[in-house]
Amino acid sequence: MNDKILSAGTATTDITPPIGSVINGDFFPHRAQAVMDPLYAKAIVLQSGSIRLALVMVDICSLTYEFLDPVKQQIEAATGIEARHQLIAATHIHSGGTVTGIFLSEVDATYSAALAAALVQVVTAACAHLTPCQVAYGSAMVPEHVVCRRYHMKSGFVPFDPFGNGSDTVVTNPFGNEDKITARAGATDPELAFLAIRSLEGTWLAVLANYSLHYVGDFSRELISADYFGHFARCLKEQLGAGSDFVALMSNGTSGNVNIWDFLSPGRYPGGAFEKSKLIGTALATRITECIPQLEWETAAALAIETTLFEWPVRKPAAAELEMAQEWLREAQFDTDKHPGPQQVKQIYAREQLLLAAEPDHCPVYLQAIRIGSGRISALPGEFFAETGLWLKERFSSTPYFTICLANGNIGYVPPPHEMEAGGYETWRCRTSKLEAGAEPEIRTRLEQLYKKI
Template structure:
């Protein structure tokens, strides 16, 4: 008789010392304490034929090197094939530096080697403990609606993807829920540069809400979907912990309600598991001449200064401020291209790893970069079965993968990308081929 055996674990990965908080350009920001812990949450699914592991980590990025080392160590400890392990970053902007700065910001220090080793050991520990915690279980997949928990950061009426997949794991014998895995297409950036405390941002409050509602031992894996142009910017009144809690509770409440609506017939005690992985080279961006890059910085700064003098709306100022940051980063990239340093970046981040994990009739896609939400929708629209996309997984590729429209507009995200918008189409086509 086939059985579904699943284990879950959660491990604190909060740094033990003050560290630079990574996420906001050109801001020197060192932690002064911890508001809520950063976690690595792991899940091992074993159907007797295959074992697949997932880990969601409350950090800004997971590098290819971190992925490689974790896979090697977990395979050695558990026998699970390293390629069957998916590791995703929540992308909180209130956590430590975990990769050498891919936004080419001179303010951001290199990642602390001591913390990187600590982080690797903790992610491995989470996987190993999940492996040891395996028990017979039942699995269901549902969705929640995240409308109102942020949206398009360029326009309040812009494109969004509010569908939040929720994988629910129940103990076969006790019928108690012991783990959830979710993917939400949203930047976790309620907290801004004035906050100097380690925090998972609003997903941390979502975790608390679910724990309070479904049981303190429920492990939540929170993953971020394509959200390069998604944020809470136009949906909050302030960049405070109270606002982070409001959004976190709103999302948590939606998830809990979706879970509690499930019937016993929605659960299954066995499912098929399949995994595919391919490596893709992405088309490089064509950079503007150096003189044009310098003019772009001057123009963006002039526009920002004018808006500040005229006391424009704070949210609109923030958008233009980000455009200025992007122009500065674009200038840095152009200089790196001229002197040849950009070749080292391409060598480090390519090829991009694309993974698909199929759980019964549900497909989960894992991509390494910050993609605009339009790519999530493109992948879903062409699929004959349900597909969900997790990003910031198994490596970083440098900057954003924007749409062709955003590339032509030349805003913040397009400015600090090192790949052409055509890369998004390459990824979408790759995923479609993988899913048949």
């Protein structure tokens, strides 16, 4: 069997939650009042020799180990694709169903069961459509839509934090304090990288893109939408003139410190609902379409996958901090119809301390290193800063490379050590920012070690 002859199959399945479902990703849960555009789970299955790889993007905020582990076992039983050869990632929309408890949102058991079945179904369907293919990697720089959301502030400014420490030296999304900003506090990754796949006859099969931008969310929190990820997919399919089997997937890169709210130039985007999402999705699709004539296609492309699983200590609250959290919660009354003020944010984080104290002392960290032909793709299970992605791209600069985040689980924000010291929202201790300092450089090192094997 020739281990460089590559085949690909694609599939898409609708995972739109029903009206009334819980939408998470905010401090408070929201209830879906309308569906503006459908949500999907999209799969690419690649086979080279005896190796099969499943790449799945899911229109959802977050996926956990606890949810994905049994799903991967079911996919392996149904398709033969080993669990370690499955990359299942969240696009990180904040306008979809919930299988993860985030702040005051709880797991939606009914939707979780439906999504689990859908993921098994979509990978199984992709396996049924394998056809010989060719692949190509492309890249374009699109810096205008990635903004560092962390800012240095003027001397004397005392930023809010939910623990009352007053020790943060950066502020994330400084709403109402724009006049106190002195400079942005971090790098962004401007690259739009992608893997293109088509049949040997030239029929479009898939494009897996990667951009380090958080969700846009320029619409009501009670609406179901695939955000700019969905606009990108629809626009790219139209621009390429692709058929019904074509799948466009946008993956979330290293965007933990990045969003689209520019506090130094707030008027540069249209303000209507969905206008920014459409503008950005269309712009990214257009840039890929412009790259297509320059692509160099590979008709022989071997697969290689290496994984590692290790544990990292969790930042646990001390006894005195737990006692204070319990005191703050005695008077807590969460009004989910209003935007939370400082007192409610303090109480929400107090609740997080109690929940975090009940979790295990160590958190599993699962990493994937994948090689498809001449290119490499890493899968990281959390929200990483652009600095991490840029460092990895520099280390692997001899070949096409990109990092898919929120993949195979979610260990929360993983800031570089100096960003942990600077503080800010991404570092505030809770279930979505819980690892002890030092995790980020350890992950870099272990990922390098994985790539030495392939």
